Every structure is written in structure tokens, then in C-alpha cells.
Amino acid sequence: MDGGELQVFFQLVLSGLIVGSIYGLVALGFVLIYKATNVVNFAQGELMMLGAYFCYYLVSTYHIPFVPAFLITLVFSSLLGILIEMAILRPLVGEPVFSVIMVTVGLSTLLRSLVGLIWGHDQYVFPSPFSSKAYHFLDLVILPVELTTIAAALGLFFMCYLFFKYNKVGLAMRATAFNQKYAFLMGISVRKIFSLSWVMASVVASIGGILFASISNLDTNMSLIGLKVFPAVVLGGIDSIGGAILGGLIVGLVENLAGGYLSQAFGSGIKELSTFFVLLLALMIRPYGLFGKKEIIRV
Amino acid sequence: MGSGQFKTNYRDDIKIFQTCFIKFWLCVLALCLLVFPFLVEQYFLYIANLCGIAVIGALGLNILAGYTGQISLGHSAFIAIGAYTSTILSVKWGFPFWLAFPIAGIVSAICGLIIAIPCLRLRGLYLAIATFAFYYIVEYVIIHWNGLTNGTGGMSVPEASFFGFAFDSDRKIYFLILFLVVCTTAFARNLFRTEAGRAFIAVRDYDIAAEVIGVDVVKTKILSFMVCSFYAGIAGCLYAVTLSFIGPEYFTFLMTIEYLAMCLVGGVGTIVGTIFGAIFITMLPEGIRLLRDALSQDFPFLVTRMADLQGSFYGLVIILFLIFEPTGLFGLWVRFKNYWKNWPYTY
Numbered sequence: 261m262d263g264g265e266l267q268v269f270f271q272l273v274l275s276g277l278i279v280g281s282i283y284g285l286v287a288l289g290f291v292l293i294y295k296a297t298n299v300v301n302f303a304q305g306e307l308m309m310l311g312a313y314f315c316y317y318l319v320s321t322y323h324i325p326f327v328p329a330f331l332i333t334l335v336f337s338s339l340l341g342i343l344i345e346m347a348i349l350r351p352l353v354g355e356p357v358f359s360v361i362m363v364t365v366g367l368s369t370l371l372r373s374l375v376g377l378i379w380g381h382d383q384y385v386f387p388s389p390f391s392s393k394a395y396h397f398l399d400l401v402i403l404p405v406e407l408t409t410i411a412a413a414l415g416l417f418f419m420c421y422l423f424f425k426y427n428k429v430g431l432a433m434r435a436t437a438f439n440q441k442y443a444f445l446m447g448i449s450v451r452k453i454f455s456l457s458w459v460m461a462s463v464v465a466s467i468g469g470i471l472f473a474s475i476s477n478l479d480t481n482m483s484l485i486g487l488k489v490f491p492a493v494v495l496g497g498i499d500s501i502g503g504a505i506l507g508g509l510i511v512g513l514v515e516n517l518a519g520g521y522l523s524q525a526f527g528s529g530i531k532e533l534s535t536f537f538v539l540l541l542a543l544m545i546r547p548y549g550l551f552g553k554k555e556i557i558r559v
Numbered sequence: 560m561g562s563g564q565f566k567t568n569y570r571d572d573i574k575i576f577q578t579c580f581i582k583f584w585l586c587v588l589a590l591c592l593l594v595f596p597f598l599v600e601q602y603f604l605y606i607a608n609l610c611g612i613a614v615i616g617a618l619g620l621n622i623l624a625g626y627t628g629q630i631s632l633g634h635s636a637f638i639a640i641g642a643y644t645s646t647i648l649s650v651k652w653g654f655p656f657w658l659a660f661p662i663a664g665i666v667s668a669i670c671g672l673i674i675a676i677p678c679l680r681l682r683g684l685y686l687a688i689a690t691f692a693f694y695y696i697v698e699y700v701i702i703h704w705n706g707l708t709n710g711t712g713g714m715s716v717p718e719a720s721f722f723g724f725a726f727d728s729d730r731k732i733y734f735l736i737l738f739l740v741v742c743t744t745a746f747a748r749n750l751f752r753t754e755a756g757r758a759f760i761a762v763r764d765y766d767i768a769a770e771v772i773g774v775d776v777v778k779t780k781i782l783s784f785m786v787c788s789f790y791a792g793i794a795g796c797l798y799a800v801t802l803s804f805i806g807p808e809y810f811t812f813l814m815t816i817e818y819l820a821m822c823l824v825g826g827v828g829t830i831v832g833t834i835f836g837a838i839f840i841t842m843l844p845e846g847i848r849l850l851r852d853a854l855s856q857d858f859p860f861l862v863t864r865m866a867d868l869q870g871s872f873y874g875l876v877i878i879l880f881l882i883f884e885p886t887g888l889f890g891l892w893v894r895f896k897n898y899w900k901n902w903p904y905t906y
Binding site: 300348351352355357358359361362363365368369371373374380498530532539 | 861866878
């Protein structure tokens with residue numbers, strides 16, 4: 261490899277890490293819900309898209325500056341999380357896995373179609389607050405927004421880590437995930453924990469959505485990112501927060517490298533497809549992921 | 560007169576036609592279905608054909624998801640495989656329809672076998688994700704294998720013919736589909752009276768217990784996958800014949816959602832319910848279209864966003880049925896029947 265090729269390689273790795281940290285953020289929300297409530301949320305990508313669209317709507321229609329709009333969006337997504345948990349998931353507590361998976365699949369279809377219905381399928385330029393002046397670092401180019409994305413992913417990961425390790429509510433969430441009945445007997449309000457985990461997941465997803473929209477554009481294809489969550493969480497281990505971030509980064513890397521090096525031979529779709537190959541491989545070799553609990557029962 | 564239907568042996572309990580009453584009404588229904596195509600316009604025939612195809616596809620999915628308890632999010636991939644197999648066989652190699660049709664089912668079943676093998680170790684969520692990945696791989700192959708599938712350009716489907724008898728109108732296709740619906744329904748209904756079908760239900764209810772009582776879980780799951788994808792394959796083949804044109808945009812993920820909605824709305828793990836669900840979900844876009852036309856005066860933007868409107872209704876229907884009526888239309892039907900059976904006494 262000469263210098264130019266090496267630089268292309270590192271640039272691909274860098275952009276893979278940037279996209280990967282967004283995947284990691286969305287996967288983090290997925291894991292938060294799964295850990296606390298054992299619900300598989302197929303609507304994670306839609307929550308993310310809804311957050312970004314809502315923020316865009318506030319800024320473009322009401323001309324609210326970005327920072328307050330961002331904060332209002334976070335409040336909105338918390339309320340949305342509570343609403344979804346109370347109205348849709350709570351009636352299904354104790355129902356078979358099939359019903360719970362299907363209700364989130366239904367929810368994702370509903371949210372995606374509602375966004376399409378309200379805002380249409382046009383592409384919007386997101387009013388990004390970040391400057392477009394790139395930093396140059398050893399021949400690599402990185403934008404401030406991209407740096408923020410990586411920082412946000414790592415920051416939120418550490419916050420979650422500390423929260424679950426030291427905070428009382430975090431400990432209560434872990435206890436609920438471990439055994440709902442025992443947690444209930446210890447005086448933990450399982451209902452509140454369920455709502456809280458949906459709030460956290462929804463907020464994290466909105467942050468991911470806003471960052472992603474700032475990096476690229478805003479359109480309805482964004483919900484497809486929700487699909488990248490599955491390779492990421494399966495790879496990282498479905499109940500591991502660190503695994504979600506790491507899985508997201510790996511998926512981002514694989515996708516970008518495949519897009520960079522294989523798309524000439526296999527066509528442009530290979531970028532999206534490569535992650536699914538990773539997923540199938542992970543399922544065949546190590547279905548509980550890198551850091552997950554080995555609780556899969558073989559039959 | 561007895562105060563109800565009482566069965567005194569097991570043979571009575573598993574009889575397909577339980578009472579003379581049911582036999583009579585089934586004959587009436589059959590008569591109506593035979594007369595129907597001569598009374599209505601062509602457009603309704605087309606809708607009826609779509610309903611029939613949906614019944615076949617949804618029966619397949621319900622055998623897998625409802626009776627065996629294996630979630631599949633790749634149903635539209637199997638339908639696409641069936642549609643493309645029959646079309647490619649008849650366009651490229653000139654296979655006659657009567658040969659291409661079963662091969663479409665068989666190829667789809669073999670694909671089901673291939674996806675079933677890595678999925679055997681997986682349950683619930685993992686299975687859903689794996690079949691989901693399978694769907695994307697099939698979509699990719701269809702779009703990118705230009706030489707075989709003509710990519711995004713799509714393929715036009717030649718007319719189906721059966722030993723010189725051409726199915727060249729919607730009415731003729733209607734009878735073909737009606738015949739196949741009857742066959743597939745009868746097969747599905749009988750399947751659950753056999754050992755294999757009982758094994759499906761045992762695996763759904765508790766796989767470890769099934770293993771203990773001597774059910775070969777691996778074989779059962781593979782068989783269920785294959786039956787499901789065979790049904791999907793022939794549904795795909797009929798879909799291609801009905802539309803007379805296929806492209807990757809006809810086999811979206813929304814189609815899988817549609818089929819899952821049919822099973823859920825109709826009633827998971829019931830044959831009659833599946834038929835109700837398939838008809839309900841296929842008619843739903845027609846209802847939505849009426850609603851859109853009514854609302855388009857006030858909300859002109861709705862006109863161009865039919866797909867979104869449809870999607871939100873599917874999502875809403877799935878959520879509402881799961882929360883308020885988990886047994887689906889079948890449960891409603893049973894309750895309705897019981898109410899009138901004992902009328903005017905409540906119990």
C-alpha cells in the first residue's frame with residue numbers, strides 16, 4: 261500500500277467509526293429497553309427519525325434556535341417514550357414473545373408511515389449548529405459535527421455505565437432486569453422502571469437522530485438505520501451496554517470498508533448487505549454475542 | 560333436541576365437518592363463490608384474486624408462525640422467490656405453466672430449508688432477526704443479478720396456460736386460484752390431524768416438552784419452514800400471473816408486515832381465522848382508498864401518500880388487535896356464534 265491508499269483506508273476507518281457511533285447510540289437505546297423490560301424494540305430507528313424530524317420542525321417552522329429546540333425535542337421524546345410504554349407495551353406484559361415483537365413491528369410501521377404522511381419523502385437540509393470548517397489531522401479530514409458524534413456516543417456510554425454502577429435508580433433497573441418479581445418484592449416500582457427505560461431509550465435515539473441528520477440529510481430513509489441495530493446488538497451481546505457501542509462501531513467499520521473496497525466488484529448494495537452477513541455469521545458462530553449472557557437454549 | 564353438540568369419541572372431535580349445518584353452509588358458500596365471477600365487474604374479480612393469493616400465502620405463514628411458533632420476517636422473500644422462479648423458468652427456458660408452478664413452490668421450499676438450518680439453534684427474537692437478514696439478502700440478489708432477474712427493470716410474466724387452455728382473463732385466473740385455495744386450505748386443515756401437524760403444535764407450546772415426548776424438534780422445524788415457504792412460493796407464482804408484471808418493488812418489507820397482520824388479525828393458529836384475516840387485510844387498501852378520496856378535499860396532500868396511509872393503517876390494526884383482541888377476528892366470530900346459538904339466554 262502506498263501513502264494514498266493508506267490514507268483512503270484510514271479515512272474509511274474514520275468515517276466508519278463516525279457512523280458506527282451513531283449505530284452504537286441507537287443500539288444503546290435498544291439494549292436499555294431489552295435489559296429492563298425484555299422487550300425487543302423494532303421501532304428504535306423510527307424513534308430516532310421522529311426525534312430528528314421534530315427538532316427540524318421546531319427550528320424550521322417556529323424559528324427556535326437550535327439549543328432550545330434540541331432540549332424541547334428531548335422532552336418530547338421522553339413523553340413519547342412514556343406514552344408508548346403505557347399505551348402499547350403495558351397491556352402486553354406477560355403475553356408471548358411473538359405478540360410483543362409484533363406490536364413493536366406494528367409500531368415501527370405506524371411511526372414510519374406517520375412521518376411520511378406528515379413530512380413527505382423529500383430530503384431536507386438539517387439546520388446544523390456546527391461549523392462546517394473541517395479539522396485536518398495527519399491528512400485525515402474530520403468535521404466538528406463528526407467529532408461531536410463520537411464524543412456523544414462515548415459520553416453517553418460512560419454516563420450509562422456510571423448510572424448503572426452507582427446510581428440507586430440504575431441499580432433498581434438492573435435488579436428489575438435480573439428478576440422482576442424479586443425487584444418488586446424489594447419495593448422497586450417496576451412500572452416506573454419500565455417507563456424510565458423507554459424514556460432513556462427514546463432520548464438516546466433522538467440524540468442519535470439529530471446527530472445523524474446533522475452529518476448527512478434528513479429524509480425518511482433514516483429509519484433504515486434502525487435495521488443496523490440488529491447486527492450491532494447481536495454482535496455485541498443483546499444485554500450488554502458496552503457491547504452495543506462496540507457492536508455499532510464494528511458494524512459501521514465493516515459497512516464502510518465493504519462499501520469502499522467491494523462495491524466495484526459486487527455493486528453498490530454490498531455496503532448495506534455486508535452488515536447482514538456479519539449478523540448471520542454472528543448468529544451462527546456466537547449467538548449470544550461478544551459480551552452477552554450465554555442463556556440461549558439449544559433445542 | 561340436545562342442548563348442544565356433545566362428542567362421545569375422539570374421532571368425532573377431529574372431524575373436519577363437524578355438523579350437517581356446517582356442511583350445508585359450506586355448500587352455499589361454494590355455490591356463491593362459483594357464481595360470483597359472473598356477477599361482478601372485472602376490478603372486483605382482480606381484488607378477489609388478490610384475496611385468494613393472500614389466503615394461500617397467509618396460510619403458509621400461519622403454519623409456521625401460528626402453529627409452530629417460529630417468527631418469520633422474511634415471508635415476502637419467499638413469495639418473491641416463487642414469483643421469480645416461475646417467471647424466469649417460463650421466460651428463459653420456456654417451461655410450461657403446469658411445470659413451472661410446482662417448481663416455484665419447490666424452489667421456495669428448498670430456500671426455506673436453507674434458511675431453516677442456521678435458524679434451528681435460534682428462537683424468538685434471534686429467529687426474527689435472521690429471517691429479516693434473509694429478506695435483505697434476497698432483495699439484494701433480485702436487484703443486482705441483472706442477467707437473471709432484470710434488476711429493478713422488472714419482468715413481464717407470460718400468460719399461464721394449461722395444456723393449451725390459456726388463463727387469459729381475470730375470470731379464468733379466478734377459478735384457478737379458487738381451486739388452489741380450496742386445495743391448500745384442505746391440506747392445511749388436514750395437516751393438523753396428522754402426526755406431523757400435531758408435532759408442530761407441540762413444538763410451539765413447549766419445545767423441550769415436545770422433545771421429551773419423542774418429537775424430533777429439528778425435523779419438525781425444518782418441515783414447518785418448508786411447508787411455509789412452499790405455500791409462499793405458489794402464492795408468489797400466482798401473484799406473478801395475476802399482476803402479469805413483477806419487479807423488486809412488489810416484494811417489499813411492507814408485504815411481510817401485511818402477511819403478519821393477516822395472521823394476527825385473523826387469529827394466530829387458526830385456519831378459518833387466516834382466511835378472514837387475509838380477506839380483511841386485502842380489502843383494507845380499498846377501504847383506505849375510499850377514505851382518502853373522501854378526505855382529499857380537505858387534505859390534498861393525502862393523494863400522493865397512499866403508501867404511508869396504508870402503512871399507518873397496517874401498523875394501527877396490528878397494535879389494536881394485539882392489545883384489544885388477541886384472538887383476532889376468529890375469536891370475535893366464535894363469540895358472535897356462541898351468542899346467537901344460545902340466544903336469548905346469555906349462558
